[in-house]
Amino acid sequence: MTELASPLALGRGAELANRLAKAALSERIAGADGAPTEGHLELYRAWARGGAGLIITGNVMIDRNHIGEPGNVVVEDDRDLGGLQAWAGAVHDTRPASQLWMQINHPGRQTPRHLTPRPVAPSAVPMRAKIKGAFAKPRALTRPEIESIIDRFAHTAAIAKAAGFDGVQIHGAHGYLVSQFLSPLTNQREDAWGGTEDKRRRFAIEVLRAVRGAVGKSYPVGMKLNSADFQRGGIEPEASMRVVEALEAEGLDLLEISGGTYEAAAMVGAKRRESSQRREAYFLDYAEQVRARVKTMPLMVTGGFRTRAGMMEALSEGVDVIGMGRPLCVEPDLPERLLDGATDGAERVDLETGIKEVDAFMQIAWYQRQMHRLASGGRPSSGLGRVAAGLAYFMPQRGFPPIAAVRA
Ligand SMILES: Cc1cc2nc3c(=O)[nH]c(=O)nc-3n(C[C@H](O)[C@H](O)[C@H](O)COP(=O)(O)O)c2cc1C
Structure with missing residues (x-):
C-alpha cells in the first residue's frame, strides 16, 4: 500500500522522498525589481525543515x-542568478532530499490594472463585470508575440535549472495565460492558436515542448492544470481531460490538478459542486477519472487536503502526490508531523465571511500575511485578524532585504 512516506520515482532520475508536496503560493516578497530576497531564504528554509x-x-x-x-x-x-542559487541552496542545505521546483507563469489578462495598464491575452476579452474595475481590458496577442512568450517560458526554465532548482512547473491553471488559451471563453482566436479544441491546446503543448528543449531530457517538467474553470463557457472537464492525454503523450513528468480562475475561485474551495462536497479534496472526482484514462503520468492533486484519512483515500484512488498550500502557511512543519505520526491532520482555519468576493481575497491576504511572518523569521499565528491581514495586503512589503551573499 502506498503510504505518505513512500518515495516516488518520477522518471528522468528524479525521486520524491515522500508523497507530500508544498503547492505554489505567491509569496509577494521580492525586491522592487523582482529579485529574490532574504525573505525567500528564510521562508523556504522553514518549508524545507517541514519535510515535504x-x-x-x-x-x-x-x-x-x-x-x-x-x-x-x-x-x-x-541578472539574479546569484540570488536564485542562494534560494535553491537554502532548501538543499536544509534538507538535501527535498526537490525544489520553480513555478513559471505569465498572467495574461489576470493582472491588476495598476500593474499592467495594457495586458495581453489570446483575445480581447475583459474580466467579468463584478471584478472588471480592477483589471484593464486586454488586447489580443499577435502571432510573433505568442512565439516570443513561448521562448520566454523556455528561457526562464533554463535559468531555473542553471540556478540549481530541481525542476520547473508551468502554471497552466487558475485563469492565467496558458489557461486563457485553453478556455473557449477567453480564446476566441480563429488562427493556428484557437478556433478548435486542438488549436486552443496548442499553446500549452508548445510551451511544454520549448521548456523541454531548453532544459533537456533528464530534467523534470510539470504542469498545473484546471480540471475545469467552473464558469459557463470555460474549459469543461471532458476537454480538460483531452489536454491531460496530450500532456501525457508529450512525456510530462508530473501533472498537478487544480481548478478555477479569479472569476470563480474554485482552487480555494469556492464553487464546489455538491457531488464533490462529500470528499475533502476538491478535485478528487476528476483526478479519479484522469487516472482511469492516463495510466502512467504521475498525478498530484491540490485543494482541500487537511486530514491523513483524506490523503490516504486519494493515494488509494491512484493519486501519487498530495499537494497542500494554505495549511503549510500556518503549519510549515505539517508534512513532517504527518509523516512521523505526530498528527492526523491540519489545524482547521475558517476565514469565511459569506461574501464571495471578500472570501476569495481574504484567502490570499491572510495566508500571505502568514508567509510574511515566516519570511521575517517569525511564527505564523492562527489567531491573526482578518482585517489586519486585509489591510496588510495593500501595504508595501518591507523587511525583506535583497540577497547580499551571492554564491559562487
Ligand atoms: C496566498 C495564496 C497564494 C497562491 N499562489 C499560487 C501560485 O502562485 N500558483 C499556483 O499555482 N497556485 C497558487 N495558489 C493556489 C494554491 O497552490 C492551492 O492550489 C490552493 O491554495 C488550494 O490548496 P489548499 O487547499 O491546500 O490551500 C495560491 C493560494 C493562496 C492561498
Missing part, C-alpha cells in the same frame, strides 16, 4: 512587464 518531498515556489514571472501581483519574483534573464 516536493516544494514548488510561488509563481515566478517570465516577463517583468506582465506580473500577477506586486512582489512577484521575475526571471527573464540571469
Whole structure:
C-alpha cells in the first residue's frame, strides 16, 4: 500500500522522498525589481525543515512587464542568478532530499490594472463585470508575440535549472495565460492558436515542448492544470481531460490538478459542486477519472487536503502526490508531523465571511500575511485578524532585504 512516506520515482532520475508536496503560493516578497530576497531564504528554509518531498515556489514571472501581483519574483534573464542559487541552496542545505521546483507563469489578462495598464491575452476579452474595475481590458496577442512568450517560458526554465532548482512547473491553471488559451471563453482566436479544441491546446503543448528543449531530457517538467474553470463557457472537464492525454503523450513528468480562475475561485474551495462536497479534496472526482484514462503520468492533486484519512483515500484512488498550500502557511512543519505520526491532520482555519468576493481575497491576504511572518523569521499565528491581514495586503512589503551573499 502506498503510504505518505513512500518515495516516488518520477522518471528522468528524479525521486520524491515522500508523497507530500508544498503547492505554489505567491509569496509577494521580492525586491522592487523582482529579485529574490532574504525573505525567500528564510521562508523556504522553514518549508524545507517541514519535510515535504516536493516544494514548488510561488509563481515566478517570465516577463517583468506582465506580473500577477506586486512582489512577484521575475526571471527573464540571469541578472539574479546569484540570488536564485542562494534560494535553491537554502532548501538543499536544509534538507538535501527535498526537490525544489520553480513555478513559471505569465498572467495574461489576470493582472491588476495598476500593474499592467495594457495586458495581453489570446483575445480581447475583459474580466467579468463584478471584478472588471480592477483589471484593464486586454488586447489580443499577435502571432510573433505568442512565439516570443513561448521562448520566454523556455528561457526562464533554463535559468531555473542553471540556478540549481530541481525542476520547473508551468502554471497552466487558475485563469492565467496558458489557461486563457485553453478556455473557449477567453480564446476566441480563429488562427493556428484557437478556433478548435486542438488549436486552443496548442499553446500549452508548445510551451511544454520549448521548456523541454531548453532544459533537456533528464530534467523534470510539470504542469498545473484546471480540471475545469467552473464558469459557463470555460474549459469543461471532458476537454480538460483531452489536454491531460496530450500532456501525457508529450512525456510530462508530473501533472498537478487544480481548478478555477479569479472569476470563480474554485482552487480555494469556492464553487464546489455538491457531488464533490462529500470528499475533502476538491478535485478528487476528476483526478479519479484522469487516472482511469492516463495510466502512467504521475498525478498530484491540490485543494482541500487537511486530514491523513483524506490523503490516504486519494493515494488509494491512484493519486501519487498530495499537494497542500494554505495549511503549510500556518503549519510549515505539517508534512513532517504527518509523516512521523505526530498528527492526523491540519489545524482547521475558517476565514469565511459569506461574501464571495471578500472570501476569495481574504484567502490570499491572510495566508500571505502568514508567509510574511515566516519570511521575517517569525511564527505564523492562527489567531491573526482578518482585517489586519486585509489591510496588510495593500501595504508595501518591507523587511525583506535583497540577497547580499551571492554564491559562487
Ligand atoms: C496566498 C495564496 C497564494 C497562491 N499562489 C499560487 C501560485 O502562485 N500558483 C499556483 O499555482 N497556485 C497558487 N495558489 C493556489 C494554491 O497552490 C492551492 O492550489 C490552493 O491554495 C488550494 O490548496 P489548499 O487547499 O491546500 O490551500 C495560491 C493560494 C493562496 C492561498
